[in-house]
Amino acid sequence: MSTYGDQARRALLDSAEELFATHGVDGVSNRRIAEHAGNANHSAVNYHFGSREELVRAMVTRYAEDTRRRRAELVGLLGPEPGLRDYLSCLVVPFTDQLASMPVPGWRARFLRQLRTVPSMVDIAARNVVEDPYLDALIERARACVADIPDVVITGRSWLLGKLVVDACADYEARLERERVEPDWTGFALFLVDAIAGMLEAPVTSTGDFLGSRTVSAWP
Structure with a gap:
């Protein structure tokens, strides 16, 4: 059974993938990724992944x-x-x-x-x-x-x-x-x-x- 943290990470990955696809990687802030994922914590990317680089690494390797x-x-x-x-x-x-x-x-x-x-x-x-x-x-x-x-x-x-x-x-x-x-x-x-x-x-x-x-x- 997935935990809340797992669900939050998946939501952030899905959000980043959609936003990067439509607006470009440099055109999207970590805060916007969190907001699009429905996460009230604007520092959610850093909280769950540590850095933007780690977020991208997780996106590349997730499948x-x-x-x-x-x-x-x-x-x-x-x-x-x-x-x-x-x-x-x-x-x-x-x-x-x-x-x-x-x-x-x-x-x-x-x-x-x-x-x-x-x-x-x-x-x-x-x-x-x-x-x-x-x-x-x-x-x-x-x-x-x-x-x-x-x-x-x-x-x-x-x-x-x-x-x-x-x-x-x-x-x-x-x-x-x-x-x-x-x-x-x-x-x-x-x-x-x-x-x-x-x-x-x-x-x-x-x-x-x-x-x-x-x-x-x-x-x-």
């Missing part, structure tokens, strides 16, 4: 266990000879399933998109990514499927894909709220997998390191 569990299930369902799209599905579907489990309107994808616009928040998120034992292996297997593509090109495309997944999910999330259409996150995940596979497998006409050497996860 990590569910995502990791779903990815493990999908890996267990892989056939004897999986291909690129199979590996990509194991990477994408846990995130879209997470979004599908949320009520409409949902704010998760739009929050993550806003988070990426603030360098200090990107650093916080990067430092607090929860380890997923399957993630690195899946990325390496997917890369092996396009081994003929130069590493510098794959690295650049992976950076683009990281933006593509989050931005596309954020736009779809917003459309579900705006147009009140029936959600189809399963179909949307397949659409994303097709697009990602197409980009990874696309012919190479330039091998320049245009985006700079970086280690970037392609997956939210």
Whole structure:
């Protein structure tokens, strides 16, 4: 049974996610987060999380266990000879399933998109990514499927894909709220997998390191 403190923390996390998604991370004060959560204590964020950085850390990691569990299930369902799209599905579907489990309107994808616009928040998120034992292996297997593509090109495309997944999910999330259409996150995940596979497998006409050497996860 959850305690009052647990309920208050969840309310603050939900409030921050919605406000950050709609107004930007820097456009929302801790006091406004508390008020939107219905908490009369304007210092509730610091009381329950210790600091704004800890609040963001909790927001980034709050669904990590569910995502990791779903990815493990999908890996267990892989056939004897999986291909690129199979590996990509194991990477994408846990995130879209997470979004599908949320009520409409949902704010998760739009929050993550806003988070990426603030360098200090990107650093916080990067430092607090929860380890997923399957993630690195899946990325390496997917890369092996396009081994003929130069590493510098794959690295650049992976950076683009990281933006593509989050931005596309954020736009779809917003459309579900705006147009009140029936959600189809399963179909949307397949659409994303097709697009990602197409980009990874696309012919190479330039091998320049245009985006700079970086280690970037392609997956939210």
